[in-house]
Amino acid sequence: GDSVTQMEGPVTLSEEAFLTINCTYTATGYPSLFWYVQYPGEGLQLLLKATKADDKGSNKGFEATYRKETTSFHLEKGSVQVSDSAVYFCALSLAGKSTFGDGTTLTVKP
Amino acid sequence: DTGVSQDPRHKITKRGQNVTFRCDPISEHNRLYWYRQTLGQGPEFLTYFQNEAQLEKSRLLSDRFSAERPKGSFSTLEIQRTEQGDSAMYLCASSLELAETQYFGPGTRLLVL
Numbered sequence: 405g406d407s408v409t410q411m412e413g414p415v416t417l418s419e420e421a422f423l424t425i426n427c428t429y430t431a432t433g434y435p436s437l438f439w440y441v442q443y444p445g446e447g448l449q450l451l452l453k454a455t456k457a458d459d460k461g462s463n464k465g466f467e468a469t470y471r472k473e474t475t476s477f478h479l480e481k482g483s484v485q486v487s488d489s490a491v492y493f494c495a496l497s498l499a500g501k502s503t504f505g506d507g508t509t510l511t512v513k514p
Numbered sequence: 515d516t517g518v519s520q521d522p523r524h525k526i527t528k529r530g531q532n533v534t535f536r537c538d539p540i541s542e543h544n545r546l547y548w549y550r551q552t553l554g555q556g557p558e559f560l561t562y563f564q565n566e567a568q569l570e571k572s573r574l575l576s577d578r579f580s581a582e583r584p585k586g587s588f589s590t591l592e593i594q595r596t597e598q599g600d601s602a603m604y605l606c607a608s609s610l611e612l613a614e615t616q617y618f619g620p621g622t623r624l625l626v627l
Contacts, residue, residue, distance in 0.1 A: 438614075440618075447605075447619060447620040448605070450615060450616075493556050500569065501570060502557075502559060503559065504557045504558075506555050
């Protein structure tokens with residue numbers, strides 16, 4: 405079946421550091437790919453998405469590129485802020501069904 | 515109201531009791547999804563509806579679980595004879611039919627004692 409594997413956390417960075425959270429997937433078709441973020445005490449929010457190979461999703465300084473050849477969708481940000489502290493989930497969606505990774509907890513220290 | 519809402523937000527029950535959760539999707543969304551999330555894991559797909567039709571059910575959805583969306587608007591998820599292993603966050607999401615982006619509600623946290 406479909407699956408998503410995320411870099412294990414937790415990840416702790418200093419403010420303004422570069423962030424990478426790795427995500428790879430296995431799917432039977434050609435999925436859309438997503439990053440969701442969950443801030444403390446809040447629900448899941450869509451951060452960015454990409455619907456086909458080589459698409460780059462971006463939002464709030466975060467970016468991820470849909471790499472079909474490596475089945476990856478790594479999340480990057482050039483300079484993290486304390487307010488980016490949250491849990492990040494990589495997900496794929498295919499034929500109406502979404503499959504999520506287990507999440508990566510990011511803590512950014514001032 | 516522009517988001518997905520869920521009720522209740524928290525539920526504590528005793529083992530063996532039945533519980534029912536409600537989800538109100540974004541009004542123009544005809545797809546509605548239920549997920550379960552346990553601590554330290556990502557959401558797991560349970561089932562989804564297109565309008566009032568239940569199109570897919572996960573094998574995680576045992577016969578103690580039932581979901582309905584009778585008029586293609588709100589949905590209910592019922593768990594009968596709850597077990598401690600049912601303790602989790604139950605998430606609802608909605609989307610437009612031809613869009614893959616799902617919008618999530620705040621969830622209902624269930625604790626079975």
